[in-house]
Amino acid sequence: MSPPIFGITGWKNSGKTTLTERLIAVFTGRGYRVCAVKHAHESFxxxxxxxxxxxxxxxxxxxxxxxxxxxxxxxxxxxxxxxxPLDWLLGEAAGFDLILIEGYKREPFPKIEIRRDGTSSRQPLAGSAPQIVAIASDRPSEETDGLPVFHLDDIGGMADFITAHLRLGAARR
Incomplete structure (x- = not known):
């Protein structure tokens, strides 16, 4: 059985890696074994x-x-x-409690979309991507189509949301 999956998505230079890194630190601090998957550019x-x-x-x-x-x-x-394919890569994640995925905008698993002022003129992803279940933003008062919104620095709140959304059990210390 594959571990629960949650994604962090957004346009280029929105802070996906920083948010993913901070979430990993919180989850590992809570005792979860986390596997990180990052979709990279062709030239990496x-x-x-x-x-x-x-x-x-x-x-x-x-x-x-x-x-x-x-x-x-x-x-x-x-x-x-x-x-x-992502499914094949996820097969390499056996034995973990949680998989956090950075990127893969269109793949069908729940995600938080990062929106940061001044990093992109592109449209928000949430309207066209139903798998986005929350927003992380440096301007949390913006219109978010009824989705939960977190300030980018509310890492604990986002981790709590992910834990509840995925119905994660207790960590296996």
Whole structure:
């Protein structure tokens, strides 16, 4: 069974990563084991030129596994194959209490939309995306079509909302 999923969405430079980071800190502080999924731009790279793993990938390895006593990582080069579907990626999240997803605006799971003054001239997403169930904003008095609205600094309130919305059980410390 897949862990409960909740998303953070918004337009570019709205603060999605910062909000996701702050929510992860609250949930882990409450004892939940959190998996984070971030939809990145096509050109992202976690490997650094000159590092051993980068050299192995550049030599043609389609998959490089790195392991140490503190962490492990998997780098899989798609080499022209299509992007992995979100459902497949979520299969990698077994054993967690909560999955927080940054991005994936149109995927069907509940989300908080970030709206920040001056970061985008684009229209709010909530009207066209029924999976948005709340708003986080630096101007919380704005019209939000009846959705719950939180100030961007009310991280505890958002975490409480997510906990109730997903009906999360007690954390497994």
């Amino acid at each position: 790279d976690i490997d650094q030129p000159g590092r051993d793993s980068y050299r192995l990938r550049e030599a043609g390895a389609r998959r490089v596994l790195l392991s140490s006593p503190k962490r492990w990582a998997l780098v899989h080069e798609l080499a022209g194959d299509p992007e992995m």
